[in-house]
Amino acid sequence: MTRKSATASIEVGVDPLIAFQAFTEEIGQWWVPGPINAWDSARAVTKRIEPGVGGRFLEVYDDTTGDALELGRITVWEPGARLVYRSSVDATEVDVRFEAIDSGTRVRVEHYLLPGGEVGEGSLFWPNVLHWLESWCARRDAATSPEPRQLARLSAALYYEDPAAAARWLAKVFGLTSWDRIPAEGAQPSWIELHVGNVAVLLFPLAGKRSADEPVTHEMWVYVDDLDAHHARATGHGATIVSEIQQHGYRAYTARDLEAHQWTFIQASPAMP
Template identity: 60%
Template sequence: MTDHSATTSVEVTVDPATAFRVFTEEIDLWWVRGPINFMDSARLLELRIEPGVGGRFLEVYGTDDVLESGRITEWEPGTAFAYRNPAEDVETRVRFDPIDGGTRVTVVQALLKDGADTAFVWPNVLHWLPAWIARRDSAPRTPRELDRLAIALYYEDPAAAARWLHTVFGLDSWDKIPAEGQQPSWIELHVGSAAILLCKRTESAAPAADHAVWVYVDDLDAHFAQAQSNGAKILSEIQQYGYRSYDAEDLEGHRWTFLQARPTQQ
């Protein structure tokens, strides 16, 4: 079978038992609630790992409404746990190894069947864990939610722009600033709870489309119907990317993205 796996690790300044507990019990606190970080961001109430073999890795949408992304197959507190997603033929194992000054947390994701295909998520999210551990002693024990209004800025090189904005203007991110040579598909800076999305400029973009506005609304379908019936130029109808949204232009060609708000967004 072809070896298809991904390994990523971070170092945290707590002992393995604490790192294990924070990783599993506080995942809803350290996992960033951005629009593309869930299978169905618009309905999310909680991200949860149920303890013990047979427990589930869940996106919780309601009392009896959940999405299972894996079932726990190994559970050794302070040492390791693993879960399997049979729908995608992927097994994930998380290991907690003691090091000087703390713990190395390593996540290995592996395809179980030749010919299977998936997007490995952990290389893109594990770096959120040490950021949470560094501030958890003084941080509220509630998930951070984005504001209802965000802006998008378009650049020839969004990664270089993120580094410049971070260095020169001091803008930071709940995620991370891309290093030299990295070109992530999604860059999100934050000012308080407001997001600034950095996007790749396209040659076909209208002159007014050097920036865009993102607005989270309570009822996306009703909002779309109102915009359509009142003459907005619809650029893309409602689509599901993990978040639900549609795009439109205003009377002078500015681009607006409207998204379904999560129930937990104020």
């Protein structure tokens, strides 16, 4: 009988031993924080994998006291080749393999249901998060340690008829970034999270079509390091400029995105981190 499983693979530009090290020792660096990426996001501060067979995969709540949730126990530990852990929170197992290729390493994960087990929708989650490792391996040599990967205390939500297209446009034209990834052409994820610094901008699908006389009421204000360069980037990509750069005690300009939300970009002060 074929077991229920979900698989994914990525290619990273480092050798298998480094890829294994990045996956295990640096998981706290590349695991994306957020309200749906933890068992208890209100308490979670990082993820950690203890080395060797019998080591634990942990969601850490307090480094001082050692308070943590055991997510799994390692059953296979072969640095540069393979890692397997059995979940401690549901009836699944995760098998991660590292294969040398010309460009570096192919990392393949299989997340599968154990015989006789039952899990809810979304439990076989590893194929949905493996690509976070890919982006980490691409920047790990230049990254500061530790990276500022905690979300701010305020997030904003915007609704679009096509959130995926909006995400691509906002990344290209306004320079918004993602700790996850920008959806590719044809992809329609239900949850898209972009970032300005550590502030999350959440993009959700609009219910139905926005009527021609329905105003778009939400406006974003974003502080940028170089207002003139940002204005040049936006105009170079064809953004509609509502008001050019002006001085009002602050220097700012306003532009519309592809679905008519207005964005005001302001020159950040030297005192603003």
